[in-house]
Amino acid sequence: MGSIGRYIFRATMGAFLVVLVSLTAIIWLTQALRDFDLMTSQGQTVLVFVGITGLIIPLLILVLAPIALVLAVAHVLHKLGTDSEIIVMNGAGMRPWHLFRPILLASLLVSLLVAVIGAYFAPEGLRMLRRWLIEVRTDLVSNIVQPGRFVAIERGLAFHIQERRPKGLLVGLLLDDRRDDKERVTVLAERGQILRNERGNFLILENGSIQRHDSKQRDPNIVLFDRYAFDLSQFSGATGVIRYSVRERYLWQLMWPDREDAQFVDHPGQYRAEFHDRLLAPIYPIAFAVIAFAFLGAPRTTRQSRTWSMLGVIFWVSLVRMVGFASTALGVNLPWLLLLPYVAVTAAIAGGGYAIARGLIIEPPAALTGLAEVWSGWITRRAEAMLRLTQ
Numbered sequence: 001m002g003s004i005g006r007y008i009f010r011a012t013m014g015a016f017l018v019v020l021v022s023l024t025a026i027i028w029l030t031q032a033l034r035d036f037d038l039m040t041s042q043g044q045t046v047l048v049f050v051g052i053t054g055l056i057i058p059l060l061i062l063v064l065a066p067i068a069l070v071l072a073v074a075h076v077l078h079k080l081g082t083d084s085e086i087i088v089m090n091g092a093g094m095r096p097w098h099l100f101r102p103i104l105l106a107s108l109l110v111s112l113l114v115a116v117i118g119a120y121f122a123p124e125g126l127r128m129l130r131r132w133l134i135e136v137r138t139d140l141v142s143n144i145v146q147p148g149r150f151v152a153i154e155r156g157l158a159f160h161i162q163e164r165r166p167k168g169l170l171v172g173l174l175l176d177d178r179r180d181d182k183e184r185v186t187v188l189a190e191r192g193q194i195l196r197n198e199r200g201n202f203l204i205l206e207n208g209s210i211q212r213h214d215s216k217q218r219d220p221n222i223v224l225f226d227r228y229a230f231d232l233s234q235f236s237g238a239t240g241v242i243r244y245s246v247r248e249r250y251l252w253q254l255m256w257p258d259r260e261d262a263q264f265v266d267h268p269g270q271y272r273a274e275f276h277d278r279l280l281a282p283i284y285p286i287a288f289a290v291i292a293f294a295f296l297g298a299p300r301t302t303r304q305s306r307t308w309s310m311l312g313v314i315f316w317v318s319l320v321r322m323v324g325f326a327s328t329a330l331g332v333n334l335p336w337l338l339l340l341p342y343v344a345v346t347a348a349i350a351g352g353g354y355a356i357a358r359g360l361i362i363e364p365p366a367a368l369t370g371l372a373e374v375w376s377g378w379i380t381r382r383a384e385a386m387l388r389l390t391q
Contacts, residue, residue, distance in 0.1 A: 004089065004094070004099075005098070005101060005102040006102070008076065008080075008099065008102040008103065009102035009103075009105060009106055011076045011079075012072050012073060012076050012102065012103055012106040013072075013106050013109070014072075015071070015072035015075050015076055016068050016069050016072035016106065016110065018072075019068040019071045019072055019075075020061065020064060020065060020068035023060075023064045023067070023068055024057060024060045024061060024064055027060055027064070028053065028054070028056065028057055028060060031053065031056055031060075032049070032050075032053035051132070052129060052132050055125040055126070055128050055129040055132070056125060056126070056129060057125070058117050058121040058122040058124075058125040059122045059125060059126060059247075061113075061114075061117055061122075062114060062117045062118050062122045062281060065110055065113060065114050065117075065285065066110070066114070066281075066284040066285045066288050066321075067288075069106070069107060069110045069285045069288060069289060070288040070289065070291070070292050070313065070317050072106075073103055073106075073107075073288075073289050073292040073293065073296075074292050074296060074310065074313055076103075077292065077293065077296035077297055078296060078306060078310070081296065081299075081300060081306060082306075086099070086297070086298075086299045086300075087299045087300075089299075090299040095359065096293075096297055096298065096356050096357075096359050097356060097357060099293075099297060100293050100297060100356050103289055103293055104286070104289065106289070107285045107286045107288075107289035108286070110285040111282040111283070111285045111286055112282070114281050114282045114284075114285060115281070115282040118251065118278045118281045118282070119250065119251035119252075119278070120250060120251070123244075123247065123248050123249055123250050123251075124250075126244075126245075126247060126248040127244060127248050130242060130244070130248065131242065147161050147162060147163050147164050148160075148162070154179075155179070156177065156178040156179035157175070157176070157177050157178070157179055158174075158175070158176040158178075159173075159174070159175055159176075160173070160174040160176075161173050161174075168193055168194055169191060169192075169193055170191060170192045170193065171190065171191050172190070172191075173187070173188070173189045173190075173191070173192045173205060173208070174186070174187070174188055175187040175230065181215070182214065182215050182216075183212060183213065183214055183215065184212075184213045184215075185210065185211070185212050185213075186210075186211040186213075186220075187205065187208060187209075187210050187211075187228070187230065188208045188209050188211075189205035189206060189207060189208030189228070190206060190207040190208060191205075191206050191207070192204060192205040192206065194232075195229075201231075201232040202229045202230060202231055202232060203229070203230040203232055204227065204228075204229055204230075205225070205227070205228045205229075205230060206226065206227050206228075207225075207226060208224075208225060208228065209222055209223065209224050209225065210222070210223045210225065210228065243263065246263070246267070246270045246271055246274045247274060249271075249274070251275075251278055251279075254271055254274055254275035254278060255275060257271050267332075269331070269332035269333060269335070270332055272331070272332075272335060272338065273327075273328045273329075273331040273332045273338060274328070276327075276328070276331070276338045276341070277324065277328040277341075280324060280341050280342070280345065283345050284320070284321065284324070284345065286349065287320060287345040287348040287349050287352075288317050288320075290348060290349050290352035290353055290356070291313060291316050291317055291320070291348055291352050292313050292317070293352070293356055294351070294352035294353075294355040294356055294360075294362060295309040295310075295312045295313045295316075295362050296309050296310070296313065297356065298359065298360065298361040298362070299361075300361070308363065309362070312362060316348065319344075320341075320344045320345060320348050323340050323341055323344040324341040324344070326340075327339075327340045327341050328341075
């Protein structure tokens, strides 16, 4: 790769990193605000909040990396075109394929990044996120609830302790459960302690009473107990065995699923659709780079507008990706639709590669250009008429 190739490669990768970081940060922030209750109502620190919500970043990179690449390629080619650098390179005898090689190398690196993230890091991040959220919510009583304060663990369930003693001993406990509109349950206990085992997480209460008040009855039923286990898993989501979703499965688990897994038995179509979507993910950056260069890589003078070329890139990239999204969603029940993304990316790479090899300049149909000119002229005349009326 010569100096020109290195220049284009550095410019493409630099723009890609800037766009990827920016898009990921913006979307991560919007997603992180959904778990902001970890810092407010549940009392977690900023580091825990950032750590938990940051686990979705690999998944965001998996989705956004191809988009960031096509934006970077479009930016670099637009800059080279407006500065007439593409015309100079073409006049010096450099073929379009030589200009495309550094962009192809950049797209291969992005494809490798997407492949590694899709195979392991994205599902591992989602798995850690699930485990961490369960741990935080399960430890709510033992680590977060402060003595002398009423805390709503979840909607309709309030908790209060009088004192916290060493070794996790809680003294003077009150649980008020109003989650069922037909019945209110109030539990009082002298002391309690958290117990974790293979069956789940429990709050073991000693020397207390349970008051159950049916909405249809006037007086509550009171039961005294010496020892009572309150299941924390019912509202924390913690269970002895964590069942991961299809998106949280590694690539090899989708390729060779456990035939006895209840989730696979019930939803084999989801495994198949997710596997093909994960398999195609590394191909999208290459297809998008080919599309972008096919429309924007040909030499044009400064008088020739690149607006139509940019619109063409947006249209075909969106079409290819939407085919992928739609086939993944519908392919769960209609397996033959999973072939459409392969056809779409193959057609994009083949068609774009042919245009690049032949040095073709892709222009919109004359009818479409004429229609746009008529529409633009009509808008201009209407704007001038409105301006005259206001004077």
